[in-house]
Amino acid sequence: xxxGAAGTSACATWRSLSGWLWSREKSSLAGVLILxxxxxxxxxxxxxxxxxxxxxxxxxxxxxxxxxxxxxIQLLQGFHEVEQGSWRWTQKQFSLLLKTPxxxxxxxxxxxxxxxxxPVVARLGAVTxxxxxxxxxxxxxxxxxxxxxxxxxxxxxxxxxxxxxxxxFHLDKALPPGGADGRELGLVVSSVGLE
Amino acid sequence: xxGSWAWWFPRSGWSKVRSRLAAAxxxxxxxxxxxxAFRRGLFAWFQQDDFSWLRLEMRSWADFWRxxxxxxxxxxxxxxxxxxxxxxxxxxxxxxxFPYHLLVFLTQAANLALLGAIARRLTGSQPAAAVATLAWxxxxxxxxxxxxxxxxxxxxxxxxxxxxFLLFLRHLDTGRRALYLWQWGAFLAGFGALETIVAxxxxxxxxxxxAARRGLGKALLMMIPxxxxxxxxxxxxxxxxxxxxxxxxxxxxLSTLWDYWTRVLGPQPLSHLAPAPVAAVVIALSAGLxxxxxxxxxxxxxxxxxxxxxFVLTLAPVLPLRDHRLDYYVTIPAVGLALAxxxxxxxxxxxxxxxxxxxxxxxxxxxxxxSTQALYRRSQAARRLLDGVSQIRERHPGKTILLAGxxxxxxxAAIYDEGLRTAGIRGAYLAPAADAISGQxxxxxxxTYRLPARVTLxxxxxxxxxxxxxSGSRFENITTRYxxxxxxxxxxxxxxxxxxxxxxMAGALGPxxxxxxxxxxxxxxxxxxxxxxxxxxxxxxxxETFYPEHLAPDPIRLTVSINSVAVGRAxxxxxxxxxxxxxxxxxxxxxxxxxxxLEAERTFRASxxxxxxxxxxxxVELVD
Numbered sequence: 001x002x003x004g005a006a007g008t009s010a011c012a013t014w015r016s017l018s019g020w021l022w023s024r025e026k027s028s029l030a031g032v033l034i035l036x037x038x039x040x041x042x043x044x045x046x047x048x049x050x051x052x053x054x055x056x057x058x059x060x061x062x063x064x065x066x067x068x069x070x071x072x073i074q075l076l077q078g079f080h081e082v083e084q085g086s087w088r089w090t091q092k093q094f095s096l097l098l099k100t101p102x103x104x105x106x107x108x109x110x111x112x113x114x115x116x117x118x119p120v121v122a123r124l125g126a127v128t129x130x131x132x133x134x135x136x137x138x139x140x141x142x143x144x145x146x147x148x149x150x151x152x153x154x155x156x157x158x159x160x161x162x163x164x165x166x167x168x169f170h171l172d173k174a175l176p177p178g179g180a181d182g183r184e185l186g187l188v189v190s191s192v193g194l195e
Numbered sequence: 196x197x198g199s200w201a202w203w204f205p206r207s208g209w210s211k212v213r214s215r216l217a218a219a220x221x222x223x224x225x226x227x228x229x230x231x232a233f234r235r236g237l238f239a240w241f242q243q244d245d246f247s248w249l250r251l252e253m254r255s256w257a258d259f260w261r262x263x264x265x266x267x268x269x270x271x272x273x274x275x276x277x278x279x280x281x282x283x284x285x286x287x288x289x290x291x292x293f294p295y296h297l298l299v300f301l302t303q304a305a306n307l308a309l310l311g312a313i314a315r316r317l318t319g320s321q322p323a324a325a326v327a328t329l330a331w332x333x334x335x336x337x338x339x340x341x342x343x344x345x346x347x348x349x350x351x352x353x354x355x356x357x358x359x360f361l362l363f364l365r366h367l368d369t370g371r372r373a374l375y376l377w378q379w380g381a382f383l384a385g386f387g388a389l390e391t392i393v394a395x396x397x398x399x400x401x402x403x404x405x406a407a408r409r410g411l412g413k414a415l416l417m418m419i420p421x422x423x424x425x426x427x428x429x430x431x432x433x434x435x436x437x438x439x440x441x442x443x444x445x446x447x448x449l450s451t452l453w454d455y456w457t458r459v460l461g462p463q464p465l466s467h468l469a470p471a472p473v474a475a476v477v478i479a480l481s482a483g484l485x486x487x488x489x490x491x492x493x494x495x496x497x498x499x500x501x502x503x504x505x506f507v508l509t510l511a512p513v514l515p516l517r518d519h520r521l522d523y524y525v526t527i528p529a530v531g532l533a534l535a536x537x538x539x540x541x542x543x544x545x546x547x548x549x550x551x552x553x554x555x556x557x558x559x560x561x562x563x564x565x566s567t568q569a570l571y572r573r574s575q576a577a578r579r580l581l582d583g584v585s586q587i588r589e590r591h592p593g594k595t596i597l598l599a600g601x602x603x604x605x606x607x608a609a610i611y612d613e614g615l616r617t618a619g620i621r622g623a624y625l626a627p628a629a630d631a632i633s634g635q636x637x638x639x640x641x642x643t644y645r646l647p648a649r650v651t652l653x654x655x656x657x658x659x660x661x662x663x664x665x666s667g668s669r670f671e672n673i674t675t676r677y678x679x680x681x682x683x684x685x686x687x688x689x690x691x692x693x694x695x696x697x698x699x700m701a702g703a704l705g706p707x708x709x710x711x712x713x714x715x716x717x718x719x720x721x722x723x724x725x726x727x728x729x730x731x732x733x734x735x736x737x738x739e740t741f742y743p744e745h746l747a748p749d750p751i752r753l754t755v756s757i758n759s760v761a762v763g764r765a766x767x768x769x770x771x772x773x774x775x776x777x778x779x780x781x782x783x784x785x786x787x788x789x790x791x792x793l794e795a796e797r798t799f800r801a802s803x804x805x806x807x808x809x810x811x812x813x814x815v816e817l818v819d
Contacts, residue, residue, distance in 0.1 A: 046575070046582040050663075050670040052590050057675040073680060097683055135686070164683040 060099035060164050063193030074098065076166070080183055087115075090186040092174035097164050101194045104160035108194045110138065110167065112151040115188040120175060121146045128172040129187075133159040133194075135166075155194065167192065218321065225325045226307035229332025230300060232563050235571040236342035237300055240292045240578035242570070242608045244345040246617040248281035249290070271432075275387030276348035290618065292574075295344045302350050303341060307332050309357035310530060314537045316364050317498045327537035330555070331530050335461055335562040339523040342570040348389045349526040355385030356395060356509070356527055363399050367410050375413065382417060386424060391527060393421045393428075394508045401504040405497045439637070442515035451514050452507070456481075459506070459525045459532050461558030476558060483551045487539035498538035505531025576602075577609035581618045583670040587663055588620050595622045595660040595699055597646060599629030599677060605665065606632045610644055621714070622697075626662050626677065627651050627685055643692065648685035650699045655682055659699065689727035689788045692816035705790065709806060715741050718809040721794040728786030729779040729817050736762060736777040736791065739814035742770045743801075751810045752796035757783050759792070767810060779817070791815055 064071040067082045078094025101108050110133060120127070121144070129151055130140040136159035141151055159165065174186040241249065251262050262282060263274040271277075280298070288294040307328050314327035331337075340349040359381035366374035385392030396417035403411040435441045457477045488499055510528040513519075536555070540548045580601075587596050601610070606625075609615070615623050624646035625632070632641045646654070654660035655678050662677040663670045693703045696714040705723025708716050726736075736757065750768035754761065755777055765775040783789045795809030 046578050046668070048579050048583045048586065048668050048670065050583055050586045050590075052587075052672050054672045054675050058679055060679060076684070097680060134683075162683055164679060166684050 060097065062099045062101040063191065063195065064096060064098065065191050066096075066189050078169075078186075079189070080185075087188050087190045089183065090169070090171075090189055091184045092171045092186050093169065094186070094189075095166060095168040096192060098167055098192065098194050099164050100160050100162060104194075105157050107157045108155045108160060110151075110153050110155050111191075111193050111195065112169065112189065113148070113191045114151070115148050115190070116143050116146050117188060118146040120185070123175060124173050127187075129169060130172075131167065131169045133165050133167050134161070135159075160194075165194075167194075221321045221325050222308075222311065225311065225328035226304055226332065228329065229307055230304060232333055232560065233300075233303075233337065233341040233567055235567045237296050238293070239296060239342050239344075239571045240574040241290070241295075241344060241614070242574040242577045243343075243612050245281075245343070246609075246612040246614040248277055248345060249285055249617045250613070251278060251282050251285070271390065273348050273388060273390075275384065276351040276389060277345070279387075280347055280351075281344075292344070292578075295347075296342075299341060299344065299347050299350055302347075302354050303332075303337075306350065306353050306357055309354070309361055310533065313357060313361050313364065314534060316361070316368075317501070317534065318495070318538055318541070320541065323537040323541055326540050326552070327533045330536045330552075331533035333556060333559050333563065334459065334525075334529045334533070335559045335566065336459060336522050336525040336529050338563060338566040338570065339521075340526050342567050342574070346523050349523050352385055352389035352392055353527050353530065355381045355388055355392060356398070356530070359385065359395060360399060360402075363402075363410070363414075367407050379417070383420065389527075390424075390428065391509055391512045393425050394511055396421045397508045397511075398505050401508065402501050405501050405504075439519040440516065441518065443517040444515055447517040448514045451517055451520060452510070454520055455510055455514075455525050455528065458520075458522055459529050461555060461562065476554065480551065480554060483547070484535065484539060487543045487548075487551075491539055491542035495538045495542050499535040502531040502533070502535030502538065505534065507531075573604060573608045576604050577614055579668045580605045580609040580665065581614055581620070583663075583665065583668070584615060584620055584623050585618060587661070587670060588623070591661050593659075595624065595646065595654055596620075597624055597626035597629075597651065597660055597662040597677075599626045599662055599664045599673060599681075601625055601630045601632060601665050603632050606630075606641070606644070607635075611638070626681075628681055629662075629664075629677070646699070647688075647690045647692070649687040649690060650697075650702070652682060652685055652687050653702065654699050689725065691727045692814065693724050693726060694814050695724070695812040705792075707793075715811045715813060717806065717811050718793060718795070719807050720798050720809055721792065722809070723793070724791045724815045726789050726791060726815065726817060728789050729784050732779065732781055732784050734779055734784075734817050734819060736779055737814070737816050737818045738765060738775045738777075738793075739812065739816075740765070740767050740773045740775075741811040741813060742767050742773055743811060744770055746799075746801045748799045748808075753810055754794045754796070756792045756794075758786075758789050773813070776818075 058073055060074060061071060064074055066075065066079060066088045067086050074097045076095045076097060078091040079096075080089040080091070082088055110131060112129075112131070116127065126142050126144040128140050128142040131138045131151065131153065133155045136156060138153040138155065143149055171186045174184050175181075177184050252258075259282065263278045264272065280295075284295050284298070310331055311324040311328045315321055315324035318324065318327075340346040359378045362374045362378035362381060365371070366378060382392065382395050385395060396414055399417070400411060400414035403409075403414045457473065460477050460480050484499075488496060491499060506528040509531065510525065513524045536552075540552065543551075584596060584598070610625070615621075625641070625644050627645055627648045634641050646660075651660065655662075655674070660674070661672060662674045664673045690700065690703050693700050695704065695708070695716045696711055698711060703725050705725060707719050707722030709719065710716070729736075736755070738753075738755070740751075740753075742751070750766050753765045753767070755763050755765060755775075757777075757780055760780040760782060762777040762780060763775075765777075767773055779789075793810070798807035798809050800807060
């Protein structure tokens with residue numbers, strides 16, 4: 001067979017094959033071509049909602065009553081639920097965000113008001129509390145007796161840059177989860193503030 | 196075969212019209228059912244790897260030919276199914292996904308018609324052809340190929356397999372040489388779709404051995420280009436020594452074969468239920484096939500044997516990939532299983548055949564439904580993310596966009612493979628400390644896509660960034676909330692990764708850099724970058740440079756030092772030699788900050804640009 005004849009024959013074959021397929025699939029093909037037109041002409045909505053306007057900015061406080069619902073956005077980590085409307089248990093480590101007080105450029109005083117319950121002291125003995133503001137460590141304090149306490153430390157101006165600062169507390173020990181309470185328990189905190 | 200199928204399709208008493216109608220339904224219904232089962236694929240969007248292919252940009256015809264032929268991911272060369280498909284469709288339809296998926300479905304419709312014709316030719320029965328079409332068209336292995344545009348190579352290669360084989364059969368029937376030549380064309384075109392076409396000559400040789408010995412010589416002749424291609428592939432594409440693409444020619448091939456057998460029979464994706472039922476189903480289905488084979492007459496046996504040979508031969512190229520097993524690798528092998536099922540179904544009592552098919556489809560259909568839905572949802576997640584960020588970019592054209600709350604699904608569907616860049620969105624990053632995206636083994640760290648804390652803080656202070664929280668399809672501007680509540684928690688540490696072409700990272704650059712051009716910067720004779728100190732001696736310094744092909748300079752050579760300690764030299768001679776790794780000196784480990792100094796061996800000028808050019812960057816970073 002010459003090359004030309006082979007080509008002619010190949011074309012005829014292709015026509016017969018395509019005709020064979022077309023005769024069976026033409027209805028489907030017409031359908032998908034309509035879909036193609038629809039797909040090319042319409043741009044379906046992806047259903048995205050973009051809210052460009054900002055909600056009112058949250059107001060941060062320099063002094064936080066930890067049971068105040070408005071203060072919840074400032075509690076970052078390590079606080080349990082509010083109890084009796086006035087305090088929260090903490091874990092061994094806990095942290096929160098405090099607004100830099102006016103005049104922070106001159107430094108400030110960090111105050112943590114808390115209670116050390118009798119069962120904690122009975123089981124753990126003396127408890128040492130340390131803190132840091134924006135990563136700057138403050139001095140530790142050891143508590144040996146149960147009752148109300150205030151941890152108070154001077155914060156250097158260098159640690160008070162920005163609109164708000166992260167305050168982190170760390171206990172050397174805490175009651176592990178177990179028994180009737182599945183939570184890790186450290187201190188009973190009522191307020192934290194920079195003044 | 197025809198007689199044994201009489202109970203499927205009793206002819207006596209049918210009128211001519213009804214007979215024609217029934218015949219048409221035998222042809223049209225099975226493909227329609229198959230395509231309907233994967234209907235979501237037609238309306239899916241893009242995801243993951245799709246974005247890499249969509250970024251292939253043709254600037255000139257020379258570029259076009261290079262893009263078609265250049266090896267890409269894992270050294271694959273698939274000019275038709277990946278390069279041409281994505282380049283041409285992107286130019287024609289941009290990011291309108293429907294025409295991409297429509298082409299996939301049209302090709303699949305052709306595949307189903309071709310398979311029906313082949314099965315009818317082999318079994319002599321129209322109902323058997325319908326069973327073959329359904330058995331392949333409703334196999335769970337087809338989910339990715341029909342929903343994920345990147346897997347079109349499987350669908351297109353199947354087309355070349357089926358078209359070639361049907362032409363070969365007709366050539367054997369009629370003796371027409373033109374059919375044989377067309378068959379050669381389909382075979383050779385298959386190399387543009389997928390490497391597994393290399394097994395095609397073996398497949399038709401298997402048929403010749405079983406049923407048409409006179410065609411064996413012609414089949415063996417086709418092994419010459421297949422062997423040549425295989426040799427070229429092994430020679431040109433470096434073989435991975437380790438990792439998922441490493442090949443293992445050992446007993447693991449048998450376990451891989453068994454794994455794919457379970458996948459092709461359907462229950463594998465249901466294995467989260469329990470391993471025992473999966474094994475039981477596979478054994479029961481396999482035993483059913485074996486029993487049917489034992490009862491089958493000679494013709495049906497031949498076709499069944501050929502189907503099994505098709506399965507093994509077309510799977511053979513991926514069997515050595517012990518650690519890289521994918522469901523869609525059985526797309527083409529599943530054709531063989533479908534032919535075997537079609538041949539054997541007529542050899543057993545009707546209730547037994549119906550029961551077997553009920554189990555087979557009962558395993559496949561729930562997987563198809565669930566998996567197509569999952570892939571469809573992932574594609575829509577990518578679409579919504581890119582759509583939302585596009586709207587943010589329109590609103591804030593000059594600002595860096597920080598995204599908070601991005602989910603794993605959104606990240607890996609759209610961001611990881613640079614969907615944002617594909618959609619023409621630059622300057623959008625993940626916000627620091629604002630999501631819980633998990634890293635995945637073998638992938639880049641998530642932080643590669645995150646703006647560093649120090650740069651974020653500076654950008655927020657200078658009002659150069661906006662922060663949007665992503666929650667499903669809702670995007671909300673939370674810039675002030677982020678600045679007040681999250682920014683104080685960020686530690687402004689020195690950068691571990693400096694994108695030299697990012698304006699916000701200019702603070703980490705020392706002297707010696709020119710202004711930003713597009714996504715990169717040129718250095719002069721020397722330049723410096725400040726990075727965080729390495730945390731361990733195992734870390735490496737990684738440089739990512741660009742080779743300016745349009746300028747085609749002589750190889751660019753750089754000397755690299757860290758804190759004045761020379762760590763090595765880099766030579767950038769083409770677009771493939773732009774990434775270099777260097778050890779870090781022990782003296783730099785643990786330091787707060789280090790200075791990376793880059794010195795060009797020589798500079799060049801690109802008239803009329805009067806600058807002395809050293810090298811174009813890129814990224815300078817520390818990697819584990």
